[in-house]
Amino acid sequence: MSDKAPIVEMRKISKTFPGVRALSDVDFRLYMGEVHAIMGQNGAGKSTLVKVLTGVYKQDSGEVLLEGKPIKPDSPLAAQKLGINTVYQEVNLCLNLSVAENIFIGKEPMKLGRIDWKTMNRKAAEVLARLNITVDVTRTLSSYSIAVQQMVAIARVLDSSAKVLILDEPTSSLDDSEVEQLFKVIRKLRDEGLAILFITHFLDQTYQISDRITILKNGDFVGEYKTDQLPRIELITKMLGKELSEFSYSTNNEDKAKASAKARKDISAVLQVKNLGLEGSIEPFDLDLYQGDVLGLAGLLGSGRTETARLLFGIDSADQGDIFIKGKKSSISSPRHAMMAGIGFCSEDRKNEGIFAELSIRENIILALQARRGVLKYISMKKQLEIAEDLIKSLGIKTPSAASEAKQLSGGNQQKVMLARWLATNPIVLILDEPTRGIDVGAKLEIMEQILNLSREGLGVIFISSEFEEVLRCSTKISVLKDKAMIAELNGEEMTESGIMRTIAGGR
Amino acid sequence: MKARFSINSRNLPTLFTLGLFVIMFAVGSLSFPGFLSPQNFLNLFIDNSYLLILGVGMTFVIISGGIDLSVGSVLAFSTMLSSSLLEKSHWDPLLVIPVVLLAGVALGLFMGYIIQAFDLPPFIITLAGLYLARGLCYVVSIDTIGISNQFWQDAAHAQWNVIGQNFISPSVVIGAVVVIAGVFISRSTKFGRTVYAIGGNEQSAILMGLPVARTKVMIYGLSGFCSALAGIVFTFYTLSGYALNGKGMEMDAIATVVIGGTLLTGGVGGVFGTVFGVLVYGTIQILIVFQGTLNSWWTRIAIGFLVFLFCLLQRVFESRKVGKAKKPEAKVPAKSPS
Incomplete structure (x- = not known):
């Protein structure tokens, strides 16, 4: 394979966005007849690299070669014309048109100045047959499953000029048998000589389908490996950028475990979850959270951490399972229900889903409490200020006054305001999704300190972070997620970085 | 079995409209002597051909996910322009017709360009077009302009016999040609299919490499x-140009399209449906005429009721379809996974 020249070669690609160096001198090679996976954590630069290849972004430096010739596609369409086609997770087709039309629209066979529907339908059936799909091509696309729609999207780009096929998270909405079907098609196309770039967060799938893996980390090129020569544990350590031997035991977690075990005897569970799940989002899981527990959710990007939080807070409605709060069964079908039941949730996307930048700190803090009490039960300004001042002091929010606009605060302090908002409602359980993202180290430590304080006061906390270190530092126990499923719970001495990674690498 | 239902399901709203028309015509025939006659049926086309022509244009706009509020005013403007050119400037009719049509096309392209180039909502831009064209009517003339031109007189009074003593007018032929052209364009041309694609998912249409911008303007x-052609046909009835012609007619056109089974959200529907929409509209009118005691405003009430009904039906129909498709809600906007 490697004695041939690569069909796509990206050399020393760099791309900087305001404030972020997304890619620095990244190399990437794609050969005909191979499936190549790009792996990396959040912010590794995977999608930026792919977007440079497909013409969405223009690189600052470096060059892209297609069959040895430099190319500069300035749009996805231009890339398509060069033979670089992308099929996205959300299928970009028209559901209202027929299957055949979705394959051929824009390049319909014409006869006597009109669209030749007969030929089009026949050809469409032929193309799909090549992918082992037999469907009625005259029916509207909306009558078929996402899996079939994806096949149709692939069929659309499979005309003679296709050289490179990029599959962007194609399996996220598919069930196991559909994934198998898709993989069959991918293997077939690979054997026919197509170069396939496969992007996924699923580790198992990467090993099932890919021939070669390129790993990126923080915009840097880590390496290119043959899949069968790269053990899983190595892949994970390379993605995280550490060697296994470097991992230290987190401090005093034995104490923590003991403390929580002792506490458990006389304290009942505040949150229990039985078999909660949502098809296509997260597989059913159980969960027990006791007063004073900090449950860490650890997993790689796309493992289902945020999805778990979204289910617990009612942003997505589970299609099975039960949630018990303080032993009482609660139906949580919206964030409002969750809030009323005593659950608080700090979103990972602080800027868009959390802080109201234009409002004052006091208003930001009072929001959830006011919402919980209802619009009619006005909280007096004096009381509001009292609550806000209290929380500002206890959480150590650095601000000249409670009346300052939230946008004037640093990221860490905004995060504390989010914490304060939920603490004002006296929650039973607080879910923190990436509370330390995008804030400086000092602020991170402070936030984690606050979380531990809160748990000591009896709050149940669910802590989500992509940094295993942070999860370890904060948590009294850890649930490990992988490929949209909770695969293990780690307690006491098992709670180490290498323990988490071995669990993830161990497969299901 | 499942497949057969599904092929039909695309035409279901249109079939429903057809059924509604047949029932209404049957009710009229049973209730009123003289209602069931070939001529009465042909009169539906004679009296509504301008609405049919407007409806065909509107069908394309609505399938693309847009709306055109200017059609009534543009119709009025073309009655003014043609009567003025004929009677005040004494132009040749064969020159007047293309000039009026070109004026309509130009105004439409202008609105389309603004909508596309500046990504503005069609509702607002065509509302502006509505005022603009209505205002232009008064620029041409404040008073009614009668048309005495021989060509127009002939077109207005011509009666061509079909099936024995029953007759149709030139307007019907024009309407028929427009419908046939509309069906052809929507089904068998790249332009027509691109219109459907835009209505289905504009973003996808762009990503599939379709000429979305050009098509939207067109x-x-x-x-x-x-609209301009409908204006000319309208003057065949009235033999005059009047600035207040066609007030509110844009709403009639939209109503007939909706009753014809085209989804206001775009992507689904067709020109044939609109033909039946117009027939239903016309039948309600003659039912009320035959009934005799009801005010003609009852037409509006009936149409309003039908539009409600059809929107509800479409919603029911859609949700059923979604229910059938395999769990699209499993595709929860899971946003960026953590």
Whole structure:
């Protein structure tokens, strides 16, 4: 394979966005007849690299070669014309048109100045047959499953000029048998000589389908490996950028475990979850959270951490399972229900889903409490200020006054305001999704300190972070997620970085 | 079995409208002597051909996910322009017709360009077009302009016999040609299919490499053409140009399209449906005429009721379809996974 020249070669690609160096001198090679996976954590630069290849972004430096010739596609369409086609997770087709039309629209066979529907339908059936799909091509696309729609999207780009096929998270909405079907098609196309770039967060799938893996980390090129020569544990350590031997035991977690075990005897569970799940989002899981527990959710990007939080807070409605709060069964079908039941949730996307930048700190803090009490039960300004001042002091929010606009605060302090908002409602359980993202180290430590304080006061906390270190530092126990499923719970001495990674690498 | 239902399901709203028309016509025939006659049926086309022509243009606009509020005013403007050119400037009719049509196309293309180039909502831009064209009517003349031109007189009074003593007018032929052209364009041309694709998912249409920008502009040009042509046909009835012609007619056109089974959200529907929509509209009118005691405003009430009904039906129909498709809600906007 490697004695041939690569069909796509990206050399020393760099791309900087305001404030972020997304890619620095990244190399990437794609050969005909191979499936190549790009792996990396959040912010590794995977999608930026792919977007440079497909013409969405223009690189600052470096060059892209297609069959040895430099190319500069300035749009996805231009890339398509060069033979670089992308099929996205959300299928970009028209559901209202027929299957055949979705394959051929824009390049319909014409006869006597009109669209030749007969030929089009026949050809469409032929193309799909090549992918082992037999469907009625005259029916509207909306009558078929996402899996079939994806096949149709692939069929659309499979005309003679296709050289490179990029599959962007194609399996996220598919069930196991559909994934198998898709993989069959991918293997077939690979054997026919197509170069396939496969992007996924699923580790198992990467090993099932890919021939070669390129790993990126923080915009840097880590390496290119043959899949069968790269053990899983190595892949994970390379993605995280550490060697296994470097991992230290987190401090005093034995104490923590003991403390929580002792506490458990006389304290009942505040949150229990039985078999909660949502098809296509997260597989059913159980969960027990006791007063004073900090449950860490650890997993790689796309493992289902945020999805778990979204289910617990009612942003997505589970299609099975039960949630018990303080032993009482609660139906949580919206964030409002969750809030009323005593659950608080700090979103990972602080800027868009959390802080109201234009409002004052006091208003930001009072929001959830006011919402919980209802619009009619006005909280007096004096009381509001009292609550806000209290929380500002206890959480150590650095601000000249409670009346300052939230946008004037640093990221860490905004995060504390989010914490304060939920603490004002006296929650039973607080879910923190990436509370330390995008804030400086000092602020991170402070936030984690606050979380531990809160748990000591009896709050149940669910802590989500992509940094295993942070999860370890904060948590009294850890649930490990992988490929949209909770695969293990780690307690006491098992709670180490290498323990988490071995669990993830161990497969299901 | 499942497959057969599904092929039909695309035409279901249109079939429903057809059924409604047949029932209404049957009710009229049973209730009123003289209702069931070939001529009464042909009169539906004679009396509503301008609405049919407007409806065909509007169908394309609505399938693309847009709306065109200017059609009534553009119709009025073309009655003013043609009567003025004929009677005040004494132009040759064969020159007047293309000039009026071009004016309609130009106005439509202009609105389409603004909508596309500046990414503005069609509702607002065509509302502006509505005022603009209505205002232009008064620029041409404040008073009614009668048309005495021989060509127009002939077109207005001509009666061509079909099936024995029953007759149709030239307007019916024009309407029929427009419908046939509309069906052809929507089904068998790249332009027509692109209109459907835009209505289905504009973003996808762009990503599939379709000429979305050009097509969107052309859709409004086509609607402008139909409006101008409908204006000319309208003067065949009234033999005059009047600035207040066609007030509120844009709403009639939209109503007939919706009753014809085209989804206001775009992507689904067709020209044939609109033909039945117009027939239903016309039948309600003659039912009320035959009934005799009801005010003609009852037409509006009936149409309003039908539009409600059809929107509800479409919603029911859609949700059923979604229910059938395999769990699209499993695709929860899971946003960026952590």
